[in-house]
Amino acid sequence: MLVHSRGAKWAVWAVFLLLFVPLFALPLLVVLGASFATHWSSVLPSGLTTANYRAATRGEALQALTTSLLTAAGASLLALAVGTWAALAGAALKQRYRRVVDALFVLPVAVPSVVVGLSVLVAFSKPPMLLNGTRWIVILAHTVLVTAFAHQSVSAAVTRLDPAYEQAAASLGARPSTVLWRVRLPLLLPSLTAAAGLCFALSMGELSATMMLYPPDWTPLPVLIYAATDRGALFTGSAVAVVLMAATLLVLFALSRVRTRASYR
Amino acid sequence: MNRRLLWALPPVALLALFFLYPLALVVQQSFQPDSGGTSLTPYSDVFASEAFRNALWTTVWLAVASTIGCLVLGFLLSLVIAFVPFPGAKAVARFIDVFLSFPSFLITLALLFIYGSVGMANGAWTDLTGASSGPFQFLTTPWGVLLAEVTYFTPFVMRPLLAAFSQLDTAQLEAAGSLGARAPRIVRQVILPEALPALAAGGSLVLVLCLNEFGIVLFTGAKGVTTLPMLVYSKAILESDYPGACVVAVVNVLISVGLYGLYRVVSRRAGA
Amino acid sequence: MGIRFDSVTVAYDGNVVLDQLDLTVEPGEVMALLGPSGSGKTTALRAVAGFVRPVSGRVLLGGRDVTDLPPYRRGIGMVVQQYALFPHMRVDENVAFGLRARKAAKGEIRQRVAEALEMTGMAAYARRHPRELSGGQQQRVAIARALAIRPDVLLLDEPLSALDARLRSGMLSELARLHRELPDVSMLYVTHDQVEALTLADRIAVMDKARLQSCGTPKELYRSPADEFTASFVGGANLVPVTVGSGGVSFAGTELKVDTTGVLAGARATLCVRPHLVGLGEGPNRVVGTVTEIQWRGATHRLYVEVDGHSVMADLRELRNPPALGDAVALHFAPEDAVLLPAGVTHE
Incomplete structure (x- = not known):
């Protein structure tokens, strides 16, 4: 379309590959490669082994994986519920009020995660809401952080929803609650699963707020990876990182299957 | 109307309790030095410290430089994917989406293997030249953070750009081409104006995310690179200086929220 | 059940889109609202359905003032241009929707769904999804869905304009047949197509610029129009x-x-x-x-x-x-x- 001559096309593609491969493909490949190695002091890693994975799938690493999965699942579900509620309630409001709700719910995106961590720490370290030192403070912080994303993507979908469906339902005698449960939410299902996937991935990789809050018995994967690399165990850290990526992708894939079924039913 | 406001109340109340109230406490604590009372002492202490001024400067220039890098790189790469498509361009676009779902610190971890003191690049150099150490020693400097941030955040620019490009009518390009315009002119006069809103929106988002980035800096593990979020963490967790941490947090929030507000205004205008 | 517009005015942000409409649709009558886009005809229909609220005037159904009633309490069947079939439900579930919303008994639902699908010739497609149907078939399902609740009033908003010309004339005779089979149902039929209005309607209300221009039987309007707009819009x-x-x-x-x-x-x-x-x-x-x-x-x-x-x-x-x-x-x-x-x- 833009470049017509064969030579120029190949030149453009060569530049693209030269930028794309080292910057984006290489990092992921390198982490994958390192996770199977014991040394890396040349072009390629050496001392190939699967020992890193044995370490990354048992003991504290396995526990961290469970911790991360539970935290991410809990935070995404809570965030999805609150975000969807806010998006649906906000859409029914007048422009003026809707803007306020939107602005409030988008604020956590702009506030640094570290600050969210700090503020939760400050607020919930003393009675009556003493959560510090429990797993709940981690889940709470994650929920706050990802709610903004859930709200944003659901409210975009709500705006796109054709009002003809709700009106058809209403004309057939469906009360607003029936319209919500039988028509609007099923129609939003694809967007809801997409939002859930986004929240889940963000929570799985959350490090900033978690570093400020995690109790010793609730260590998510990113903290474990940091701890490993901090003490120099880069290769074990890589294996744990691959486990983290694989777990995230697996859940995202499962959610996208649900989404495909939901949108082609 | 009142009924509808009532329905919006529960989620807003939850947000207020778990986000706004804690944030307000941070602001409150930033005015309460450990010595007791309410004063501006924490602010004057923090503003006077060299560490804070360095961190502020490092944060801002790193964020600005990363954003510019992401915009340029993101624009170029999206341009190729959208307008000089090659077999597998779709897969690359999918890869970008997957990339976005990984945490940022993975990039730093990967860079350690690529450019670290005993990584791929330096290893190759020492193998080839027989020298005892390689030339790539920038990883623990701000440049290492810059490279990581540009890498990690470029996809955040590419996604809105690719969406904008897919809306662009290819007939426009063909018309411009048939009128004798060459590629650089088409890019400048047809594509760039269409992409500006997406660039502005993506750029401001990346700027804010860079200002707030923590994982990349933490994993770099360099004492020489301290940013505001890093300072919040170290003051609060390592030094237990809560008033100081809160002051830095307030400054960081003001900068980020101010810029994010700008982003929202820009993106609303752009209809994104 | 008849429909009566009693000096109904609708305005958005001070823009009058329907100006003091006075019109009565007799029980069992087919009334076409004919006019160009922006003439206020769809607004009038939506005021009956309850989706727009008049700034003044009243809408009456069978003599009852329904102006303040929410749409779901009006018991009106409605068919719109884009059908608005629920994509996540099968054809029979779509048709059953209104009955389920009314908490009708299971046996009754089954019987009425079958009846409505039979009447529209869609019985063979009951287990399909809307996306597996052609435009004309989707329109039949939309009509079946509206008829399943046995409404006294059926609102049709440009129901044929998304169909191609050949299908349109077929559906037109289908609608005429339905009207013969359901002589008690009043229909308000919004269209910009004079052929549809002349073919189907007992009376036509010609609208332009938010106002009712003239109203009469198709023959009256065609043979002896009362004004220039009606003369040129109906028949040329x-x-x-x-x-x-x-x-x-x-x-x-x-x-x-x-x-x-x-x-x-x-x-x-x-x-x-x-x-x-x-x-x-x-x-x-x-x-x-x-x-x-x-x-x-x-x-x-x-x-x-x-x-x-x-x-x-x-x-x-x-x-x-x-x-x-x-x-x-x-x-x-x-x-x-x-x-x-x-x-x-x-x-x-």
Whole structure:
């Protein structure tokens, strides 16, 4: 379309590959490669082994994986519920009020995660809401952080929803609650699963707020990876990182299957 | 109307309790030095410290430089994917989406293997030249953070750009081409104006995310690179200086929220 | 159940989109709301459905004021242009939706769904999803869904305009058949297509610029329209400015014989003659002009003839030897085929 001559096309593609491969493909490949190695002091890693994975799938690493999965699942579900509620309630409001709700719910995106961590720490370290030192403070912080994303993507979908469906339902005698449960939410299902996937991935990789809050018995994967690399165990850290990526992708894939079924039913 | 406001109340109340109230406490604590009372002492202490001024400067220039890098790189790469498509361009676009779902610190971890003191690049150099150490020693400097941030955040620019490009009518390009315009002119006069809103929106988002980035800096593990979020963490967790941490947090929030507000205004205008 | 608009006005942000509509649809009657886009016809329908709230006036259904009733309490069937079938439900679930919302008994739901699908000829498609159906089939399901709740009033908002021409005429006769089978259901049929309105409606309400222009049976509106807008929108018409004399009018310096009952001599008026009632060649009420355009339409020729600065259309049975562009021709019409209208825009 833009470049017509064969030579120029190949030149453009060569530049693209030269930028794309080292910057984006290489990092992921390198982490994958390192996770199977014991040394890396040349072009390629050496001392190939699967020992890193044995370490990354048992003991504290396995526990961290469970911790991360539970935290991410809990935070995404809570965030999805609150975000969807806010998006649906906000859409029914007048422009003026809707803007306020939107602005409030988008604020956590702009506030640094570290600050969210700090503020939760400050607020919930003393009675009556003493959560510090429990797993709940981690889940709470994650929920706050990802709610903004859930709200944003659901409210975009709500705006796109054709009002003809709700009106058809209403004309057939469906009360607003029936319209919500039988028509609007099923129609939003694809967007809801997409939002859930986004929240889940963000929570799985959350490090900033978690570093400020995690109790010793609730260590998510990113903290474990940091701890490993901090003490120099880069290769074990890589294996744990691959486990983290694989777990995230697996859940995202499962959610996208649900989404495909939901949108082609 | 009142009924509808009532329905919006529960989620807003939850947000207020778990986000706004804690944030307000941070602001409150930033005015309460450990010595007791309410004063501006924490602010004057923090503003006077060299560490804070360095961190502020490092944060801002790193964020600005990363954003510019992401915009340029993101624009170029999206341009190729959208307008000089090659077999597998779709897969690359999918890869970008997957990339976005990984945490940022993975990039730093990967860079350690690529450019670290005993990584791929330096290893190759020492193998080839027989020298005892390689030339790539920038990883623990701000440049290492810059490279990581540009890498990690470029996809955040590419996604809105690719969406904008897919809306662009290819007939426009063909018309411009048939009128004798060459590629650089088409890019400048047809594509760039269409992409500006997406660039502005993506750029401001990346700027804010860079200002707030923590994982990349933490994993770099360099004492020489301290940013505001890093300072919040170290003051609060390592030094237990809560008033100081809160002051830095307030400054960081003001900068980020101010810029994010700008982003929202820009993106609303752009209809994104 | 009848529908009554009692001086209904609808406005958005001070913009009046429906201006004091007074209209009554009798029980069992098919009323077409005919008009161009922006004429307020859809707004009127949506006011009956309950999706727009009038700023003043009342909407009555069967004598009951429903102005303040939410849509789901009105018990009205509605079919819209884009069908709005629920994509996540099968055809029978779509049709059952209204009955389930009313918490009807299971057996009754099954029976009524079957009945509605039978009536619209969609019984064989009950387990399909809407996306597996063609446009015409989707429209039938939408109608079945609306009929399943046995409404007394059926609202149809441009129901055929998303279909192609061939399907449209088929659906038109389907709708006419449905009306015969359901003689008690009042229908309000919004359309911009005069053929649909003429074919289907018992009466037509012609709307323009948020106002009701005229209302009458199709024959009344076609044979003796009351105003220029109705004349040209329903069926198309030649409209030329004339001065009324005694027993006729004068146009382009020619005296033409027309029925001038009830019009004062010397007044200015608009002469309306349907194009297919204009003949070529000599005859009574003859005018002369120059051919400016000829369109061959298969069975007919349409001639555009300029007479004294006015363009006059004539639809003629296919001509063996049509005139050429620029030819001077004579046109004529029978006195009883002309209608005199009050002077309107043709005089401006």
